[in-house]
Amino acid sequence: MAGHSKFKNIMHRKGAQDKKRSSMFSKLSREITVAAKMGLPDPNMNPRLRAAVNAAKAQSMPKDNIQRAIDKATQGGGDDYEEIRYEGYGPAGVALIVEALTDNRNRTATNVRTAFSKNGGNLGASGAVSHGFxxxxxxxxPAKVGDPDTVFEAALEAGAEDVTSSEEEHEIWTAMDALHEVAKALEAALGEAESVKLAFRPQTTVELEADAAQQLFKLIDVLDDDDDVQTVWGNYEVSDAVMEKLG
Structure with missing residues (x-):
């Protein structure tokens, strides 16, 4: 157990979570459908589907919407989504990994490439940056589940590898193949998690000044506004002082 790390949330800035509700629900529905198609359409028997449903509930997605997304997976026809990963560099050489679920590979590739090129970035080949994560x-x-020491002890008992606590949340990191086992143990100790997923964690990070951070956030926002894009991971850090400056 590495203990409390100083590692900051590198998925994307918190403001990105305030995106339009309809777009957010679209992304959540897509993940639920894909998860249900890849395994059993029962959250209790399908860890990925359970995580997707929990994420939807955490965002107050209506039960009818959740069930409709599951039903799509079991009915004939409908959209077939493909998981695609894009890698590239943003402003100041920040490494970015973009995870997408799409029913049209050409459309998504064009949109992602355009987002990079118009916002100070460069889309690279597969494997261009993932070796650094x-x-x-x-x-x-959420932070309200308990103080950092309580969560740390629960994570240690569950077999996690690291914990990062902030004023907003607790991030518990595990080995990839231990994710659902650790999540199950934590659920018994702390209750249902806000999210359970596979993630990319950078081995090193780049500290950004205000101008570069502003340009990077614009690129991430453009990517995040695309319904096909599920998650954007990066190896950047932005200090509280710079965040305050950016407002």
Missing amino acids: DRLGLITY
Whole structure:
């Protein structure tokens, strides 16, 4: 157990979570459908589907919407989504990994490439930046679930590898193949997690000044506004002082 790390949330800035509700629900529905198609359409028997449903509930997605997304997976026809990963560099050489679920590979590739090129970035080939990240499991709980020491002890008992606590949340990192086992143990100790997913954690990070951070956030926002894009991971850090400056 590495203990409390100083590692900051590198998925994307918190403001990105305030995206339009309809777009957010579309992304959540897509993940639920894909998860249900890849395994059993029962959250209790399908860890990925369970995580997707929990994520949807955490965002107050209506039960009818969740069930409709599951039903799509079991009915004939409908959209077939493909998981695609794009890699590239943003402003100031920040490494970015974009995870997408799409029913049209050409459309998504064009949109992602355009987003990079118009916002100070460069889309690279597969493997261009992923070697600088570790593929891990990530379990997230809201800060209100307990103080950092309590969560740390629960994570240690569950077999997690690291914990990052902030004023907003607790991030619990696990080995990739131990994700659902650790999540199950944590659920018994802390209750349902806000999210359970595979994540990319950078081995090193780049500290950004205000101008570069502003340009990077614009690129991430453009990517995040695309319904096909599920998650954007990066190896950047932005200090509280710079965040305050950016407002």
